Amino acid sequence: MGQQLLILGGKVIDVRAPVGSHARIVSVSTNAALPIPLRPSRAFLVKGATIPDGFGHYIFLESTDRGIPPLPDGAEFTVLPRNYAYLGDGDIIRISPADAAVRVLFRASSSHNSFLVTEQCNHYCLMCSQPPKRGDDSWIIRDIERAIPLIPKATPELGFTGGEPTLAGEQFLSLLRLAKNHLPRTSVHVLSNGRAFKDYRFARQYADIGHPDIMIGIPLYSDVAPLHDYIVQSNGAFDETIQGILNLKQLQQQVEIRVVIHQQSLPRLTQLCEFLARNLLFVDHVALMGLEMTGFTKANLESLWVDPFDYKDKLSEAVGVLEKAGMNVSLYNHQLCLVNNDVHPYYRKSISDWKNEYAPECDGCARTNECGGFFSSAMQVRYSRHIAPFSPNKR
Amino acid sequence: MTLPVLLDFDSQIYSGDALQKAAYRCIDRITVQLERNGSLLSCRIESNLGVDGYDFAQAVEEFQKNVLDYQLRERIRVETEPLRNLVLGIAFSRTGLQGGE
């Protein structure tokens, strides 16, 4: 039995706010005893009978057996469907009265919060999990600018993704400065194709932010340009990405190489790892990742899908190359029963904590607590035919 | 004492350099004298002292293969020498070591 997939955005049941008012970005509070000066900037999530005064906004979860209790005069409120019951103290949401919409931007209880900076992208990866959209979505950045100051200071980690975040240029760099400013103890992880950093001045501006703990995850899908460019559907991508990586490392910035393993990248996976060990030995981390069954992957499934069980030996070989060269390696998005024992030291349980599910074949497995399980998308689309539970004594 | 072998090479196709380098490579077994002969480069190949018939024949065969190899190497060198200098220049562009001690 897995968790239900969390809903992060959608329509509200009802919202009351002054006419023509803009979207609100608010931090959720469940603390009825919150000191008064802090209340106007927060939204109180009503779960019990108590409705404390003074909050800037109130959130109710839809319920059939009672109406909205009396609120202080003029108080704004939103009624959310019951499936937002997961909301908790410190979460940040965007409420848009104009189109009666809500979006959860930040979950305090999660260790994997990520801001999507833009849906625009200059690549069109065959397996893109966040298919690009054209059109000006710079309002997203303005939302993030308002959200960052609300994020709890003790948050360990924060991500910036897209689309391609660097397409927002200077605005993107400002977000990073803002994060450094408000959240100096929060690790930042950026996902980018790295091409913008081919421009040394831009790389320099990025480095000059001087963030104490930031890493850029940059995909490389092959050791040769034709194959990489094909997978990302952009000629010249490989050449510019490498130049970007070199500039970043020259400026002593942390860089992670990300590789998604599928039918196209698999035949040269070992050669790619040898290429990394020979040419990019100085990168800080290599992340080998399983295919996510969402976005464009579904459209290209027949040319992407390969059962991980069928490539487990090649995976061992590839990991062996990186590991012998002394590089830091992690393996994500695979099920534990589909990989060889020799990669277990590099196996990471999960890349995101809110997408995990297990298959019926997993019943009775003694090692589910070590295994990342599946993305829900895998359950719906396709997963390995070789899933088999570990018996309690099997190692 | 094995008889010398005489080989002629068309000087429009084979360079004196390639022939000399090819000869040098087998110098432990044969000694080659080169002479210009009109449009030909003539090679007189003799075995070194103590080299028997089979080893000599093998060295002559190797010499001929080496000629082709060195001809190819010359072509590669000419084509890629500027690039080698470019890359080394990039490699040491920030070391401050250019300009002598």
Add this chain to the structure above:
Amino acid sequence: MSKFLDKGAFLPPSDYKLLPLKFDRLSHGQYVITNFVGEYLVIADDDLHNLIAHTLTPSAAIYPDLLAKHFVYAPGQQAPLQLLALKARTKYARLANFTNLHIFVVTLRCDHSCPYCQVSRQSEDRAAFDMTTEVADKAIEFVFRSPSPAIKVEFQGGEPLLNFEMVKYVVRGTKEKNKVFQRDLQFVIATTLSLLTDEILAFCAEHDVYLSSSLDGPEDLHNANRPRPGRDSHQKFVAGLEKARGALGYDRISALMTTTDKSLPRVKEIIDEYLRLGFGGIFLRALSPYGFAIKTKKFASYDTAEWLNFYKEGLAYIIELNRAGIPFVEYYASIILTKMLTPADPGFVDLMSPSGAGIAAIVFNYDGAVYPSDESRMLAEMDDYKFRLGHLLENSYEEIILSDVLMDALETTYTGSVPMCADCAFEPYCGADPVYHYATQGDMVGRKPESPFCHRNMEVFKHLIELMRDDAEVRRIFYGWANNC
């Protein structure tokens, strides 16, 4: 979906450009190509000719490997040039660090009388054959003139333990001076282990001194090579080994073999002896040309062929051990494999160009004379002072390091510009060895076709490449060795 372009839109170009490359022949009608940072690729004869003639088609199976290993690139690409530059800089980085290994010959006195050794004396005369503190002080000063962040001080002889007072003096003196310079220091004593005492071991333990010893093989072979009063060299070695491991740590004692003609038919037994005594690997060393071997030219051809059989047999045996799950390394191969398979330089003095002699390593003789290598000091003991760079008490650091003989040796023997080496595909893996060629041919450059050094090394390079070509598991094993350097 039609909005995705197929592979046809992303083909490698047919108008590719060549990057600098060299080639040589392998077995089975194949060639090996190498670039100037040591990456290699086995290529079929017709693929090579097509490659150079610019008629290689984008669909050729070898094309991606040619791109990935930087033998060709697409017009307009910048990354290949930048990556090659980076790899070149990495490979040459050690050069700027200059001298790492400093050898102190603290005495010529020895308790052994090995027939091939040129440098030992059976004598009690300390005054004649021991290093003085005056010389040692100057040598220590010299050491810190090197910019290298890592400094290795190695004690040799004769038998250094016979002048242990000097060993202690130099260790203490160097560490004292290092308080200012803050380098990463390492100390090694080259010794037979026959004269170890508890006092000596206690000092070594206290100051992190490693021991480098000699093990030529099973007892009869070892003792035949290394006569000593009591004919118990091997026994003494084993006892000393155990004692030293207990006092200093298991991995603090390494062993090197000396290969003589008696060793050549017995490689498996020698390896077994190393296994038996718990070593993690062996360095299958070449025959030394010094001493009596120089006088007989026969050394050249016969011995090289025999040695290659010895080496290949030994290596094959070691590979079988690895396949059976026993980790055991052949160190000569691993040094070469580091150059072939990784961007790092292993810093092995004998395979360096410019020559490692004098710049990567330097020798302070007991009498104060300075030599660029151990072998050149051996020549001096045979009255050939060609490579005597100077004297610690008479010449400055500059006079010694910038001496004509050293400069000549470095410049004239640089493999990038000498006959045959300049065009050789294996040049990135090889080295200049001016002392060897001077000793065997009378000329520092030497005629490489007549050089056992060249013949031996080329054969080993080809052999390693062919082994990896023919067996993926060997490649995997070798890849592990390459990264251990």
